[in-house]
Amino acid sequence: MKYMMDENTPPQIARGFKEFEKEVYNVKNVFGEGLSDVDLAIRLKNDEWIFITRNYKIRKNKHEIKAFKDNKVSIFFMDVTTQLDMWQMIKLLVKNWEEIEKISESANFSFGYRITWRGKPEQLW
Numbered sequence: 001m002k003y004m005m006d007e008n009t010p011p012q013i014a015r016g017f018k019e020f021e022k023e024v025y026n027v028k029n030v031f032g033e034g035l036s037d038v039d040l041a042i043r044l045k046n047d048e049w050i051f052i053t054r055n056y057k058i059r060k061n062k063h064e065i066k067a068f069k070d071n072k073v074s075i076f077f078m079d080v081t082t083q084l085d086m087w088q089m090i091k092l093l094v095k096n097w098e099e100i101e102k103i104s105e106s107a108n109f110s111f112g113y114r115i116t117w118r119g120k121p122e123q124l125w
Contacts, residue, residue: 001104004044006053007033009078010086013093022097038067045071050104052076052093052115054084059112059124069125072109076100077124079116096121 005014007027017024027035031043037058044051051068056077058064068075078084078092093100096115103113103121112124 001050001101002048003050003052003100003104004030004040006051006055007035008054009052009089013086013090016090017093037061037064041067041071041073044073048072048109050074050076050100052078052100054078054089056114065112068112069110074104074107074109074111075113076121077112077114079114092117 001023003014003017003022003024005024005026009026011026011029014024014026014029027040031040035043037055040051041064051073053075054077058068058075059077078089084092092115095117099120100115103111110125113121114124115121
């Protein structure tokens with residue numbers, strides 16, 4: 001599986017996962033800054049990408065969700081009930097990584113999950 005982290009996630013996190021032989025990239029390093037979520041969904045189309053984002057607002061924008069679903073890009077939303085610093089994001093991702101991989105490998109594409117501090121990731125669609 002290939003994972004793309006949004007541009008609001010520090011690129012160091014993706015680089016850290018690569019050190020553990022995980023295929024994790026950051027939008028900034030691959031496509032630059034300022035790419036809309038709809039354009040990102042189109043660029044990730046048909047290549048079995050999993051998108052990891054802090055941008056929980058995407059859920060409320062029907063046209064953005066539709067773009068990810070139509071392009072078969074699945075999403076994990078990091079719990080952003082509070083502003084997470086880099087270390088908190090790392091802890092949240094590491095805590096949930098085994099479940100993230102298990103879900104990614106077994107689910108059909110175009111799923112959405114919320115990654116939380118409590119329990120397992122919560123399915124949104």
